[in-house]
Amino acid sequence: MAKENDELGQRILDTAQALFDQYGVEDVSMHQVAKTAGIGQGTLYRRYPSKSKICFTLMEAKIDRFMEELDLYLRNSADVPAAARLRTVMTKVILHFNEDLEWLRVMLSSDRLEDTKNILCEHPPFMYLRLQIKGLMDQAAEQGTLMPVDSQFTSVMLASLPRADIILYLRDMGYSAEQIAEEYCRSFVDPLFVCRSTK
Numbered sequence: 001m002a003k004e005n006d007e008l009g010q011r012i013l014d015t016a017q018a019l020f021d022q023y024g025v026e027d028v029s030m031h032q033v034a035k036t037a038g039i040g041q042g043t044l045y046r047r048y049p050s051k052s053k054i055c056f057t058l059m060e061a062k063i064d065r066f067m068e069e070l071d072l073y074l075r076n077s078a079d080v081p082a083a084a085r086l087r088t089v090m091t092k093v094i095l096h097f098n099e100d101l102e103w104l105r106v107m108l109s110s111d112r113l114e115d116t117k118n119i120l121c122e123h124p125p126f127m128y129l130r131l132q133i134k135g136l137m138d139q140a141a142e143q144g145t146l147m148p149v150d151s152q153f154t155s156v157m158l159a160s161l162p163r164a165d166i167i168l169y170l171r172d173m174g175y176s177a178e179q180i181a182e183e184y185c186r187s188f189v190d191p192l193f194v195c196r197s198t199k
Contacts, residue, residue, distance in 0.1 A: 009047055012037050016054045025055065059100065063125045066096050074132065082140035083193040089132060090189055091181040094162050098177035130159040137192070145194050154192065161188060 015037040019028045030051055034044040048054045070089060077085055134155035140146035162184060170180050 008039070008043075012039070012044060012047060013054065013058060017058055020058075025051070062100070066092075067125065067128055070132065081145065082136045082143065083145060083189075086133065086136040086140075086192075087185045087189050089129075089136070090158065090162065090185055093129065094167060094181040094184060095177050097162065097164050097167050098171070098180075126159055130155045133158050140193060147192050147194060149192060158188060 012033065016028070016033050019032060019036060028051070030044060030048075031041060033051075033054070034041045037044070048057070070092065073088065073092070074085065077088070080088075134151050137146055137149075137151040137155060141151065167177075167180060171177070175183070
């Protein structure tokens with residue numbers, strides 16, 4: 001039965017992903033997802049009570065892949081100065097959020113988001129990002145290029161600043177994702193280091 005449930009869940013997610021890609025998240029209804037997946041609406045709502053829950057589940061898989069990509073980058077760039085690596089990591093984070101703006105709009109408009117706001121710092125992606133930031137700051141401190149800051153405190157702040165709702169707001173103001181990433185790094189990353197090296 002568990003295998004059947006897994007297969008059903010995957011069929012729902014695959015169907016939703018295809019519909020979102022084809023029509024856009026806003027224009028796809030739960031009825032359309034159920035009909036296309038060949039299941040009843042009751043079955044769909046028992047698995048996923050809202051479209052935002054489907055989006056959250058799909059985003060989790062994307063975030064897992066993104067963390068793997070960040071791991072690969074950090075492993076392959078060990079000889080790059082910590083300041084430049086941190087700049088690249090934060091730029092990648094912001095550009096990653098930007099890829100799913102429409103999904104994020106749906107999730108941010110959901111009442112269920114209130115449940116997640118309270119425990120953001122306990123989410124594995126947040127903890128992962130914070131630890132990577134702290135590790136890079138600690139490396140910079142060892143290299144003598146970090147300003148006198150508390151890496152524990154600063155890593156929490158840096159990891160929490162590129163929030164999806166803020167990125168959406170800035171995009172609505174007319175900033176491109178690249179501009180947001182550049183201004184974020186200029187405002188919050190670059191000042192942490194004695195001198196920014198891009199060697």
